[in-house]
Amino acid sequence: MQTPWREMYGEGTRIAVLSKSEACREVARCIPPHGHHSAYMCDVADAAQVEETVRRIEAEMGPVGTLINCAGIARDSLLVYQKEEDMKAVMATNVFGTINMSKCVSKSMIRQRRGNIVNIGSVVGLSGDVGQSAYSASKAALVGLTRSWAKELGPKGIRVNLIAPGYIDTDMIQNISETKKSNLLKQIPLGRLGTVEDVREAVQLVLGTHYLTGQIIVLDGGLTTNSF
Secondary structure (H helix, E strand, O other): OOOOOOOOOOOOOEEEEEEOOOHHHHHHHHOOOOOEEEEEEOOOOOHHHHHHHHHHHHHHHOOOOEEEEOOOOOOOEOHHHOOHHHHHHHHHHHHHHHHHHHHHHHHHHHHHOOEEEEEEOOOHHHHOOOOEHHHHHHHHHHHHHHHHHHHHHHHHOEEEEEEEEOOEOOHHHOOOOHHHHHHHHHHOOOOOOEOHHHHHHHHHHHHHOOOOOOOEEEEOOOOOOOOO
16 A cells, blocks of 8 residues: 655654554555554544544554644535535545544644644645535635634644645546546646655655645646646
């Protein structure tokens, strides 16, 4: 499994990986063994599960200093065919999952008076896309959350930023036809899809830039250069 976080941290770093599936254990195994890494089964859309899991993490690994909110699902559909249950599922994971995690983790960050929250959004949260109203709306919500939390938590020493990737070469886009992919590549000035390594570099940049907060970092190879 590809993971953008596997080379990010140095000797002795403690990393907790959360997922509602066994995938979290596979991700944890991909991280180089030079720190303390653990996997936790947790559905971030469930506030009670999140609270209990964060409590376990802090008991076993200490207070959280960095939170990367990257859980997300898509249920694409044209508006006239959009099912209410699909819209609710997307919002539950993408929006309320981010809220649940950030709410729990920020409590210990406030006590420490330092911390980093990085939300992984999407360029479609800024530009929208045909058939992706649920996903676009959920990622647009993260923009508002990021900017509001940056203002709210900044005085406590906590930075909050959002990275908005474009088309990243992961399992989520494997169903795109070769024709559509070819046409898409023609619209990207850099001429290629993004990689998980590109996302890792962006996250690392955000974490290492200590005067940066409340910002939306667009990572799309120039795809939306003329859009906004």
